[in-house]
């Protein structure tokens with residue numbers, strides 16, 4: 001398995017684990033939250049219709065566990081009522097209950113009629129429609145339900161709340177503000193129902209709680225989608241980066257290889273030169289002409305073209321070495337080769353054949369031609385200024401390739417001619 005597939009797999013496993021466990025935690029209620037209204041975070045007070053010209057009497061009592069409201073309804077006011085008002089703040093800054101999805105109410109309601117309904121208001125203050133000096137201007141998010149007695153906690157979705165239509169009409173609330181709103185609830189009111197009778201009512205509030213979630217299901221879904229997308233993007237970016245690094249590495253290695261290749265090529269050239277060049281004079285050595293000679297001789301024979309060699313040997317070179325030392329001898333050899341090189345044609349090939357012996361291979365030149373040329377070379381050597389008053393001469397033997405003779409025979413004839421030149425007193429050209 002490649003490193004890429006391995007990483008892809010590990011990331012997928014991790015994401016599956018995160019997604020599954022987050023949903024399991026959600027299902028187990030780990031993200032649930034509750035907001036319980038109690039005397040610790042609110043103040044309770046009873047209100048009745050006496051403020052509106054009525055004569056209803058009401059009392060409130062808190063026994064440390066539950067809050068009781070008792071009312072003696074009097075049929076005086078137009079809409080007799082009594083209620084418990086739970087103040088969540090002393091001013092206009094209330095509590096944001098919009099994050100909660102339900103309200104839980106555990107209320108026992110003793111009324112003359114069974115299943116009589118009570119009203120619950122979540123009063124929202126918003127400067128868009130509320131004013132500080134007018135308590136009625138806070139929005140009436142309302143529900144009505146029949147709590148009965150001993151029914152335990154009843155959970156009502158916040159969606160069940162509706163805004164009272166008389167309040168919308170009285171305050172000419174713009175349409176965009178006419179829906180339920182819980183972002184700044186300042187007061188919760190639990191009041192007797194709409195059609196109370198002039199008798200005694202009692203209401204026991206055992207629990208008032210709001211249920212919500214730190215993370216809603218849709219938030220969880222969005223979080224998981226975001227996580228998967230982020231991982232996918234991260235993975236793609238990482239993969240691209242790795243690819244980029246890989247390419248960079250390949251580029252680097254290619255450059256290194258190219259350089260190494262160049263160096264090898266240079267070294268090859270150097271060693272090739274070492275193999276084919278004479279180290280002292282820089283002219284070709286025997287190796288350089290070995291194969292070439294076979295071809296050039298074959299070519300000359302087939303095309304009936306003349307081919308000649310000039311065999312040169314420096315006269316009394318041993319004496320020079322002995323008198324002036326090997327170093328001086330080397331210098332003379334170098335200069336000797338240089339003088340020959342300067343004079344030969346482009347098609348001629350000069351080779352240091354060994355010691356103080358040189359051969360010039362002359363393609364397309366017959367015996368007469370090379371003899372004349374050799375004489376010229378002899379004079380160049382003789383007339384050169386060799387410093388220290390030295391007189392350097394050379395003897396030359398020339399031979400032209402004849403018929404089907406091989407190179408050894410040609411060389412032998414040139415060598416014989418050279419020997420003849422030496423014998424005849426040196427510093428001269430002899431032909432074979």
Ligand SMILES: Nc1nc2c(ncn2[C@@H]2O[C@H](COP(=O)(O)OP(=O)(O)OP(=O)(O)O)[C@@H](O)[C@H]2O)c(=O)[nH]1
Nearest residue numbers: 313314315316317318319321326327329330355356
């Ligand atoms: N300095 C130097 N001397 C060399 C080199 N190669 C050969 N020699 C010397 O060249 C001399 C050749 O001497 P010989 O073969 O006796 O010939 P010679 O003294 O030139 O006499 P003749 O050819 O008969 O005129 C020897 O002393 C070699 O040591 C070289 O590369 N450098």
